[in-house]
Amino acid sequence: MFQSSAADVSEPSKALKKCKGGLIFIGIASALINILYLTSSFFMLEVYDRVIPSKSIPSLAVLAILALMLYTFQGAFEVLRSRMLVRVAGALDEMVNGRVFRALIKAPLKVKIGGDGLQPLRDFDQIRTFLSGQGPTAMFDLPWLPFYIVICFLFHPAIGYIAIGGSLVLAILTFMTNQGTRTLSKKQSDSANMRNAFAQTSIRNSEVIHAMGMAGTMAEIWDRKNSEYRTITRQASDIGNGYATLSKIFRIALQSGTLATGAILVIQGQASSGIIIAGSILTSRALAPVEAAIGNWRGFVSAQQSWARLSSLLKTIPEIPAPLALAAPTKQVTVEGLASGPPAGQRLVISDVSFGLRAGSALGVIGYSASGKSSLARAMMGIWPTVRGSIRLDGAALDQWDGDALGRHIGYLPQDVELFSGTVAQNICRFAKEMSPEAVVAAARAARVHDLILRLPNGYETEIGEGGAALSAGQRQRIALARALYGDPFLVVLDEPNSNLDEEGERALSAAIMSVRARGGIVVVIAHRSGVLAVCDFVLMMQDGRMIAFGPKEEVLARVSRPEAARTPIAERVAQLKVVVDGMNAAE
Incomplete structure (x- = not known):
């Protein structure tokens, strides 16, 4: 589904290979579904060629019961296939999502990241959404096209040639869809990244924007970026929807053409009357996977590009085995x-x-x-x-x-202090799985911020909000200092x-530095x-x-x-x- 060379298999490809059992089941289910799709064609064939001429109600009842049973099996396999696709997407998520997140937070330290930096997450979401949708079912059904064409030839060579001609036309439409949407899909992704990055920057600087009367100017810039994104999206949608509609109308017309051909064959005595309906249904079914592939092509192209970007990122930021533990x-x-x-x-x-x-x-x-x-x-x-x-x-x-x-x-207090959404205690202990209350209080005392924290509404359990929005700049800096001192780092x-401390904060900072020196730190x-x-x-x-x-x-x-x-x-x-x-x- 997604290409990778044998010599350089990407991490997502390796994870997908571990889902081999699920993919084999989907393939088997697809085979049974496509065989059971012949039910309607042969039911019509039997009704027109046997039941109507014989006027046998019991025969019709038996055929109807048999067809109903086959339809039930077909529906069951359809449900199982779709559920298995969702499970495969979930298994891929379970195996790769942690790796993607680790690469995401390392990426700014290793490579130049454009936009808002969240493209790897969006890429992974795009892949997971595609795998759990209708796109893969079209890909699994597509190899059965020759099987349907062979059945069409068994009905009559003329119907087989119509199916082949229709397949070639739809294949050309698929190629044109791919050529028309591939470049636009990449432009659309890049434009969306720039648009989202600008929105996030504006949100972070909302105080400056409103205080300095920049709202109108920023709104105009947003309109330009959003207009560019809207234009690209419209172009991609117009092309994709245009080819999808063209393929749909062509398939409907081809079905009518097959009916006309069957009628001519019946008039000339070269085929039975059942061929008229059965051939039409079979030809339509033969071309349905191609039409479905065209309809889902935009999603396939987007998922393929996301797969390539994600694989490249994970290759650039490999997982390094943990070295020997040092004292x-x-x-x-x-x-x-x-x-x-x-x-x-x-x-x-x-x-x-x-x-x-x-x-x-x-x-x-x-x-x-x-x-x-x-x-x-x-x-x-x-x-x-x-x-x-x-x-x-x-x-x-x-x-x-x-x-x-x-x-x-190591303890680090950056120039631009950022705290995480959570409690004061969680931020100080660096969100450790097993928080030591004694170590949290010790770090707060070392930073001389213990009394300040106790004066907060809920003390150490105070929720500070996204980025520490509930605290002043000086409070954030002093709590971040306690975080840097947590666990007595060397x-x-x-x-x-x-930079944001008052006189009391300066004295507390000096005392904290002296306490680190006193315990043998640097x-x-x-x-x-x-x-x-x-x-x-x-x-x-x-x-x-x-x-x-x-x-x-x-x-x-x-x-x-x-x-x-x-x-x-x-x-x-x-x-x-x-x-x-x-x-x-x-x-x-």
């Missing part, structure tokens, strides 16, 4: 000649960054905006790929750790953790304000994606005040460092 890091973090950039990017954002930190240390990373501070944080967390160099915990590079296992030893990276803080540097013992300065100063805080900052510093080769960099520190102090 929890307790000694040091080293960064050696690190160069990194965005996933699927064409340039490096940071390069030649090297430093080491021992347990109990805290590093403050400073620099101008766009100097590479947050990029360094993303690279250290493994969010951005390491192009050159390495990041090691106790000598083991990040890729030597299993992702979930490594996550237990390495904690905080990207501008005080903290890396991206800072734009100098207050947090007071609890750091090392300072690193970034400029244009490069490290231009690193060392003990007192030593690095003392360089600024040394008169002889002006005569050293690094005088210019130290002067830049002084400007940055002075600017941070002024911001305080």
Whole structure:
């Protein structure tokens, strides 16, 4: 149904092969259904050729009972086939949906994702919907076309030739449907992605849109994107529906032509009167799978394109077997000649960054905006790929750790804080299957946010809403800090953790950093304000994606005040460092 080379079988194809038993049953059921479809033709043939001439009511009753039994079997097999198709689609979903979701959340870290990023889910839904619909039944019935044509020839060669001619015409219509809808189907998918991405961006920025009077402008942009999508959808529908209608009318006309041909054969004495009706029904049935295939062709093309995109994504983001479990890091973090950039990017954002930190240390990373501070944080967390160099915990590079296992030893507070819909406790414990209330409270106390949480309507059980909408920016940041500290991780990276904090929050942040140092952890803080540097013992300065100063805080900052510093080769960099520190102090 979906093509894959033998040398490179996609993951969805492998999963579908595991449903071989269900597919074999569907094939057998399709065979029996197509054989039972002959019931109406032979019933008509017997009625016109035997019952009417003999005027035998008992014979008609027996034929009617037999036909009713066969129709019952046919209906039962139809139901079983459709139910099995739904089961196959469900089995495919059960085997692949988790893999698709894992690839979905990894995709932004590995490849460039367009639109709203949800295309893999829509692709999988499209495949599942197609498999559980009427499209596959047409594909299973289509190979029985030669069987019906042979029966038509047994009735009379003229009827067989009519069936062959009709098949060729419908095959041409199928080819034209494929050519006319394939490109438009891809354009329609791309346009839908852009439209949905714009809608989601508008929803996230609804406050800015309404506060700054942008609603009218954004509505006009939406109208343009929606108009483009509507135009493409209309074109695809016009082509698909046009060919489907043409094939339907052609099949009806062909059925009438078969009736006329049968009448001529009867008049000329070359066939019995039953051939008129039986041949017409049989010819119509022979071409029904082709007509059904044309009617479902848009869905087939969409599912085929979704299958190709999904297979390509899963191939790009393979499942990596979990490496040998390593002991929890307790000694040091080293960064050696690190160069990194965005996933699927064409340039490096940071390069030649090297430093080491021992347990109990805290590093403050400073620099101008766009100097590479947050990029360094993303690279250290493994969010951005390491192009050159390495990041090691106790000598083991990040890729030597299993992702979930490594996550237990790392805490991360991103610059743009996002919380998940759920309770405060669930967010702090990272939605762990087995939440430890003691560890949740300990993390909240370490972040100095325990009392704040208790003042919420339901304490730790307070539902915070999608994205933490029920909390202020400062509350979200402090709860996210507690999440970063949950489980006493060895390495904690905080990207501008005080951007939304008041004075009390600043003190709580400093205390949290000191508590991590006291228990032997390592903290890396991206800072734009100098207050947090007071609890750091090392300072690193970034400029244009490069490290231009690193060392003990007192030593690095003392360089600024040394008169002889002006005569050293690094005088210019130290002067830049002084400007940055002075600017941070002024911001305080």
